[in-house]
Amino acid sequence: MKLKSACGLILCFLAALTGCAGPIEETVTGGTPAALRTFQPINPDAAVFWDRQTTETRQLLLQLADEFNRLHPDLPIKVEHSGGYTEINRKVAASIQAGALPSMAVAYESMTAEYVQAGAVAALDEFTRDPQRGLSAADLADFFPAVLETNRYSEFEGKMYSFPFCKSALMMYFNKRVLADAGFSQPPNTWDEFLEQCRQVKEKTGKFACALNVDCSTVDGMIYSMGGELVKDHATLFDSLEAMRVFELIETLVREKLAYQITRDSYDDESALAQDQIAFLFRSSSGRTSIARLMQGDMQRWGMTRIPQADPADPRTVLYGPNIVIFNTTPDQQRAAWEFVKFFTSPEIGVRWALGTGYIPIRRSAAQHPDVQAFWNEWEYNRAAFDCLAFARSEPNFAGWQEVRELVHDAETAILTGMKNARAAATELKQAADQVLSARHARSTR
Amino acid sequence: MDEVLERTRSRAVRDGAIAAVLLAPSLAVLGVFGITPILGAVYLSLFDTHFGAGPFVGVGNYAKALTEEDFWKSFLVTFYYSVGTIPVGLVLSFAVALALFRILRARGLFRTMYFLPYVTSAVAAATVWRVLLHPQIGLTNLVLQWLGADPMQWLLEPRGVLYFLTDGRIPPTIGPSLSLCCVMLFDIWHASGFMIVIFLAGLTALPRQLEEAARIDGAGGAQVVWNVTLPLLSPTIFFLTVVSAIRSFQAFNSFFALTGDGRGPLNTTRNLTVYIYSSFYQFGYEGYGAALAALSSLAIVTMTIVQWRFAGRRVFYE
Numbered sequence: 001m002k003l004k005s006a007c008g009l010i011l012c013f014l015a016a017l018t019g020c021a022g023p024i025e026e027t028v029t030g031g032t033p034a035a036l037r038t039f040q041p042i043n044p045d046a047a048v049f050w051d052r053q054t055t056e057t058r059q060l061l062l063q064l065a066d067e068f069n070r071l072h073p074d075l076p077i078k079v080e081h082s083g084g085y086t087e088i089n090r091k092v093a094a095s096i097q098a099g100a101l102p103s104m105a106v107a108y109e110s111m112t113a114e115y116v117q118a119g120a121v122a123a124l125d126e127f128t129r130d131p132q133r134g135l136s137a138a139d140l141a142d143f144f145p146a147v148l149e150t151n152r153y154s155e156f157e158g159k160m161y162s163f164p165f166c167k168s169a170l171m172m173y174f175n176k177r178v179l180a181d182a183g184f185s186q187p188p189n190t191w192d193e194f195l196e197q198c199r200q201v202k203e204k205t206g207k208f209a210c211a212l213n214v215d216c217s218t219v220d221g222m223i224y225s226m227g228g229e230l231v232k233d234h235a236t237l238f239d240s241l242e243a244m245r246v247f248e249l250i251e252t253l254v255r256e257k258l259a260y261q262i263t264r265d266s267y268d269d270e271s272a273l274a275q276d277q278i279a280f281l282f283r284s285s286s287g288r289t290s291i292a293r294l295m296q297g298d299m300q301r302w303g304m305t306r307i308p309q310a311d312p313a314d315p316r317t318v319l320y321g322p323n324i325v326i327f328n329t330t331p332d333q334q335r336a337a338w339e340f341v342k343f344f345t346s347p348e349i350g351v352r353w354a355l356g357t358g359y360i361p362i363r364r365s366a367a368q369h370p371d372v373q374a375f376w377n378e379w380e381y382n383r384a385a386f387d388c389l390a391f392a393r394s395e396p397n398f399a400g401w402q403e404v405r406e407l408v409h410d411a412e413t414a415i416l417t418g419m420k421n422a423r424a425a426a427t428e429l430k431q432a433a434d435q436v437l438s439a440r441h442a443r444s445t446r
Numbered sequence: 447m448d449e450v451l452e453r454t455r456s457r458a459v460r461d462g463a464i465a466a467v468l469l470a471p472s473l474a475v476l477g478v479f480g481i482t483p484i485l486g487a488v489y490l491s492l493f494d495t496h497f498g499a500g501p502f503v504g505v506g507n508y509a510k511a512l513t514e515e516d517f518w519k520s521f522l523v524t525f526y527y528s529v530g531t532i533p534v535g536l537v538l539s540f541a542v543a544l545a546l547f548r549i550l551r552a553r554g555l556f557r558t559m560y561f562l563p564y565v566t567s568a569v570a571a572a573t574v575w576r577v578l579l580h581p582q583i584g585l586t587n588l589v590l591q592w593l594g595a596d597p598m599q600w601l602l603e604p605r606g607v608l609y610f611l612t613d614g615r616i617p618p619t620i621g622p623s624l625s626l627c628c629v630m631l632f633d634i635w636h637a638s639g640f641m642i643v644i645f646l647a648g649l650t651a652l653p654r655q656l657e658e659a660a661r662i663d664g665a666g667g668a669q670v671v672w673n674v675t676l677p678l679l680s681p682t683i684f685f686l687t688v689v690s691a692i693r694s695f696q697a698f699n700s701f702f703a704l705t706g707d708g709r710g711p712l713n714t715t716r717n718l719t720v721y722i723y724s725s726f727y728q729f730g731y732e733g734y735g736a737a738l739a740a741l742s743s744l745a746i747v748t749m750t751i752v753q754w755r756f757a758g759r760r761v762f763y764e
Contacts, residue, residue: 096498118497
């Protein structure tokens, strides 16, 4: 083929692509889940559960699955470690496309909303209300409202599409030794105190005060703690006064060399805290176990507390932790999955899980259990995450938020690297996020 | 005469049948694992699927890609990567191959050493590089600080390398980011073993008498390399250029392993392959991802045809 002909063909093809294309018709979902689809189970002989737990918590989960399987021999549960939450989300996306899914998986609310829109997730209301296999009113009342409510999706008629699994809260970890060197005996209560302590740490020790993990949930928690909101009527509030204060705080921390950014997906901040290189870090309360290990059991050297607040009398933080979703596979698989969910969230198992992992008990009866109370008394900060449950709030649980998370990530990176100032980053973030949400909203109501 | 023709024809039929039988397994494998997925991807690209469901949109996904800023940004990253890795990789590999070809002592040892990066898993090697380029504990920053320079953010740095080289006179958004340059450097190092081996094979096959004749005529070492060795090596150089160009459009492992998600700081390392991956898996836009993959394949085919037509003419075949 002559070159001219080849180029001509390619140009014709490109012209055809751009010229003949009509507007993309959006998926018909009508604000409700797409028509429910049934998926092949990836393992017909076991109810597979895609999870992310590692180390000791994984061992405990496997042990609990074994105990469950002994009690329910019909269809065994098989826990499969499938990477982190992001990897599990990618696997589920590919599996939905392939038409085969596990029985259940861990998922954050924004991920679940995507699965619901694809018609891949079973509504759990019929399971919870089932007279034989459901949960009694007393059982449901035993769950803390905050952990249950986040699993109801207002976008999808308020139905429950996921069930609480592991719950934690955004916390501030602090190194007492570094703080003492800077002349402080207590961690900060407010963001103003926080900034002042950071400056003193830098001045008196020469160290960075804080290591920042670029993370949307952390930014969201900080906005909450400033008294702000994230969304209103499907429009984001990233240009609000409270959000702006957060971005300006991050900008100040970097400009004054009080904080540095850690490598993505690393836990360098935890190592730095354990090595007395920084005074503060912000992480989920579930990080308590790994930090304790890094501190080699020296519990007097560090502590964890709620994140600083704009108004300590009206505290707020973000509620972390995944839920379980049950996919639309076969009735047998769904039944086994639901039985496991019930088993796992029972008060007895809840106590063992909380003690073994540091996650917050999600039921009142588990929280009141003597063993949990004793655990909280063991170390003055053991109860800190649980105390946040009263005011911790989840992030938005509607479709499109996953994409917004990446935009928040980019805005924070732009500020940390000096590519944009706080005001420009916040304004552009608001525009981009609103564009994403309105496109997704249009898609779901078309 | 008819009998001869008939015999020839029947032999041709028999040979054809045998060839078909012998080719069948390969064709079956190619059909199932090569052609079918390609056709499947093209078919998928005609639907606006999101998490597995969506309506037929014809070439709507292609039009969307070609008019979307993100696509062209990814294309630019891919272009930077190709331009940054192929010429540098070729020159360095040729220089090393020439040195290895001429040294007499411990030749095998050196050849093994230079080939080692290529046989090392890209992910394992990238993990080591991540530590070397770590902003707080990495060796590179320790050396910089020892030399009295400020530490760099390396893989976390979205600002352009030209910004740093010109001391801020060029805006930070111009040119490849420092993060992308780190990925390029890694890939040059990682792929050089393959290029060196191919260059060595090419050098070994060259007729010595031409170089000797040039030397007798008074040509210096550099002149011999420039006027004799390089023209004779042109088929090897052409082969490596074509292969490297194709691979540069397919690069993924190093991007993903070095930056954690492939996108890098502010998407400055998001090449076409990473863009396809994130569209498809991270955000669940399968139809759009498939269209991007088809466009990427089209770009590779176009580039290869252009290379064959323009550079192919300058290749000297003995």
